[in-house]
Amino acid sequence: MRYAFFDLDGTLLPWDTQLLFADFVLRRQPWRRVLLLPVLLVLPLKAVGLVSSRFVKRVFLGFLAGMSGAEVLALAEEFAGHVVDRWIWPEMREAIEARRREGCILVLNTASPSFYAEPIARRLDFSHCLSTDVEIPERMPWIPVFPGANNKREAKIVAMRERGPLSPDTVLPIPGSWAYTDSSADLPLLACAEHGVLVDPRPAMAAMAAERGWTILRPRPEVSRLRRVLAAVGMLFACWAS
Numbered sequence: 754m755r756y757a758f759f760d761l762d763g764t765l766l767p768w769d770t771q772l773l774f775a776d777f778v779l780r781r782q783p784w785r786r787v788l789l790l791p792v793l794l795v796l797p798l799k800a801v802g803l804v805s806s807r808f809v810k811r812v813f814l815g816f817l818a819g820m821s822g823a824e825v826l827a828l829a830e831e832f833a834g835h836v837v838d839r840w841i842w843p844e845m846r847e848a849i850e851a852r853r854r855e856g857c858i859l860v861l862n863t864a865s866p867s868f869y870a871e872p873i874a875r876r877l878d879f880s881h882c883l884s885t886d887v888e889i890p891e892r893m894p895w896i897p898v899f900p901g902a903n904n905k906r907e908a909k910i911v912a913m914r915e916r917g918p919l920s921p922d923t924v925l926p927i928p929g930s931w932a933y934t935d936s937s938a939d940l941p942l943l944a945c946a947e948h949g950v951l952v953d954p955r956p957a958m959a960a961m962a963a964e965r966g967w968t969i970l971r972p973r974p975e976v977s978r979l980r981r982v983l984a985a986v987g988m989l990f991a992c993w994a995s
Contacts, residue, residue, distance in 0.1 A: 755929040756918065757852035758942055759845075759879075761863035761870065763935035764952045766840040767976040769985060770865050770873075773840075775816060776988035777832050788816040788895075789989065807885075807903035814866065814887065815895045822889040826868060833872035841877070842972035845933075845952070849877060852931055858918055862942060864905040883912040907941045919945075933970075943967070 762769050779785055795812050798804045817825055853859060860881045861874040867884040874882035885905075888898040902908040913919040925945050932939070932946035935953055943949040949967035951958055953975070962969050 754918075754927075755855065755857045755931075756860055756927055756946065757849075757857040757931040758860045758862050758933065758945055759849070760934040760936065760939050760942065761861060761865050761873070764933055765845045765877075766836065766842060767953070767972075767981065768840065768988075770836065770869070771810070771813065772985050772988035773836070774829075774832055774866075774869055775813075777835065778816065778828060781828075785816045788818055789813070791815060805903070806905070807899060810866075810885065810903060811896045811899060814897045817893045817897070818895040820893045822891050822893065825889055825893060829869040830872050832869050833876055836869075836873055837876040842952075844970060844972040848933065848950070848970070853878075857929075857931065860913070860918060862904070862909045862913065864903060864909075881913075881918045883909060883916065906938050909939070910941050910945065913945075937961075 759765060762771075775789070792809070792813050792815075795804055795809055799806065799809050849859065858881070859877075859879040860883065861870065861877070861879045862883045863870050864885055866887045867882075868887055868889055870884035871882045883904055885903050886900045888900060890898075902911070904912055910919075910925075914921050914923070926947050927945060928947050930946040931948045931950060932943045933950045933952055934942055935951065935958075937958055949962070949965065950970055951962045951967055952970050953972060954962060954969060955978075959969055961967070
């Protein structure tokens, strides 16, 4: 079997989808901005290694506190449509369809929360979606429960072996398979496939691509690093002029 593994944020679209989802929700319920204040307290702790990225992500999702699970899932479905209709780079749509025509099994493998990653994967007709599992109870708590690992770095490979599509004894890299990412965090994902594609990589990753024979894809319109930083700040406070 041949596979095509795709990251989400910065790969299928230029933005961080967690911030994009926050912007999507906070525009509808602006008062929830105050629920993001704890994030500003834990980020310095993350910088000095006192808390994990997984914990920061849980605290970040505290902006959903008190919302019903049904409302969260409804917003996630609406958000998925918004992302797929508006933000997926045309070049990445073409890459998805090219791999589909070749008979590859399409796998979305992302650190993004499961409640909106899975609807995005369905809308793009992926066969599998691996993401960071988030429990959606009847009423959202301040710090949501993550039953498993933050689906990042080597955890992406563990997830594929434990939950599919890969078997525990699959030999890597898989001949004829593809992996798409923008990030050095996905070096384990790139190691899964014969063909690696870096999407709008930073200079260090572009240099690595030249050394290892990976393809570089530069989608248009190009989004500068400065614009991404400014957009991230705007999304965080739901004042992003998209």
